[in-house]
Amino acid sequence: MNDTRIAFIGAGNMAGAIIGGLLAQGVPARQLSASNRNPAKREALAREHGIRVEASNSAVLADADVVVLGVKPQVMGEVCQELAPHLRPDQLIVSVAAGITCASLTRWLGQRALVRCMPNVPSQLRLGASGLFANDQVTAEQRARAQEILAAVGLALWVEEEQQLDAVTAVSGSGPAYFFLLMEAMTQAGTKLGLPAAVAEQLTLHTARGAAAMACQGDRSPEQLRRSVMSPKGTTERAIETFQAGAFADLVEEALTAAADRAAELAQLPDR
Ligand SMILES: NC(=O)c1ccc[n+]([C@@H]2O[C@H](COP(=O)([O-])OP(=O)(O)OC[C@H]3O[C@@H](n4cnc5c(N)ncnc54)[C@H](OP(=O)(O)O)[C@@H]3O)[C@@H](O)[C@H]2O)c1
Structure with a gap:
């Protein structure tokens, strides 16, 4: 500069x-x-x-x-x-x-x-x-x-x-809120499973930070990292199968498409 x-x-x-x-x-x-x-x-x-x-x-x-x-x-x-x-x-x-x-x-x-x-x-x-x-x-x-x-x-x-x-806008502009939503849901689920709310929240937040740090190192893709923590017939595999049965990736695509469509709409407002 x-x-x-x-x-x-x-x-x-x-x-x-x-x-x-x-x-x-x-x-x-x-x-x-x-x-x-x-x-x-x-x-x-x-x-x-x-x-x-x-x-x-x-x-x-x-x-x-x-x-x-x-x-x-x-x-x-x-x-x-x-x-x-x-x-x-x-x-x-x-x-x-x-x-x-x-x-x-x-x-x-x-x-x-x-x-x-x-x-x-x-x-x-x-x-x-x-x-x-x-x-x-x-x-x-x-x-x-x-x-x-x-x-x-x-x-x-x-x-x-x-x-x-x-x-x-759909991926990174609005993206932080998607991760916040997942953090909220994980904290609620952890609380329902018997953890004190503060413990569930801290574990969730630090897990998000750790996962993001590993993914941002860039030597392995998020998919490779996910597979590396999914041992056959283990707990992570069971959770991921549950996400996939609920069409998680389709829902994410639908949500991001809605955000991108809205961004295009907003750009057409009369004061823009
Ligand atoms: N914050 C984000 O994370 C984020 C993310 C993506 C994009 N953006 C974009 O960044 C822009 C600013 O967002 P922000 O969150 O920084 O908003 P902000 O904190 O409200 O900043 C806007 C600033 O503009 C000033 N302002 C208003 N009218 C003005 C005028 N006529 N002449 C000169 N200054 C004037 C405001 O002053 P007063 O306080 O005195 O009204 C305020 O200091 C937005 O266009 C937003 O779309 C922000």
């Missing part, structure tokens, strides 16, 4: 996580700036991160190479129209807003270099997983910058078609 200057418009949770991640990676605070309308939040941002924080959105644009749009989708149109007259053609726009298409951003900002990202909630812990899409105005250097910005909060992978961001 040699000397790349990044301005964050709408410095809330996601932008704050990215700012924290970039600083932790050694990006100097002087390269980052943010806007926030709320005086208390401005003060908190400046105190926590030591970056320049301005009240006006356009005030942070002048010396930025990259402008990260971190406002909620429903205000994106209004914010972009406010920014448009102040942007330079060489500036890269990175939007993290769910369901705001490049077509909408182009309508509001004019034809320009755009990267659209779909991050997820664990970005707050720098354990996020984001999908990124670049339009055809984005240079190789700008692509590398966007990659570094999102990589500051976790995994950042590119998709080649913008529509694939609906699938990213």
Whole structure:
């Protein structure tokens, strides 16, 4: 990020996580700036991160190479129209807003270099997983910058078609909630089997953490790992057979398809 200057418009949770991640990676605070309308939040941002924080959105644009749009989708149109007259053609726009298409951003900002990202909630812990899409105005250097910005909060992978961001939304955007649901169900089942609720919950959470850590090592696939803990006629095999008898994989596919369809629908709302 040699000397790349990044301005964050709408410095809330996601932008704050990215700012924290970039600083932790050694990006100097002087390269980052943010806007926030709320005086208390401005003060908190400046105190926590030591970056320049301005009240006006356009005030942070002048010396930025990259402008990260971190406002909620429903205000994106209004914010972009406010920014448009102040942007330079060489500036890269990175939007993290769910369901705001490049077509909408182009309508509001004019034809320009755009990267659209779909991050997820664990970005707050720098354990996020984001999908990124670049339009055809984005240079190789700008692509590398966007990659570094999102990589500051976790995994950042590119998709080649913008529509694939609906699938990213279904897999990793909404994905944390699926694992939370499984944790809830395992905790409830463990409690019904006689464990104190707190014990069932702690065992579930740490099992999820351990399983994710093993799977993320990458030397064996999740299927290989699953088979390695399923001894013939053992307890795990019995549980997995029960999941499969209930068409677990079909249900997961149905749920993710519903999420992807909803992502596509949301992108068509009149304010997008
Ligand atoms: N959080 C996630 O895990 C996650 C995951 C995927 C995608 N996203 C995307 O990230 C974006 C931000 O989400 P978030 O969770 O970070 O929301 P957030 O914490 O509410 O942040 C949004 C920020 O935008 C500010 N804002 C609102 N209107 C503005 C305006 N006209 N000009 C400048 N700033 C304005 C808000 O300020 P006030 O507080 O003063 O209103 C707030 O600081 C959303 O578009 C969302 O789709 C978030």
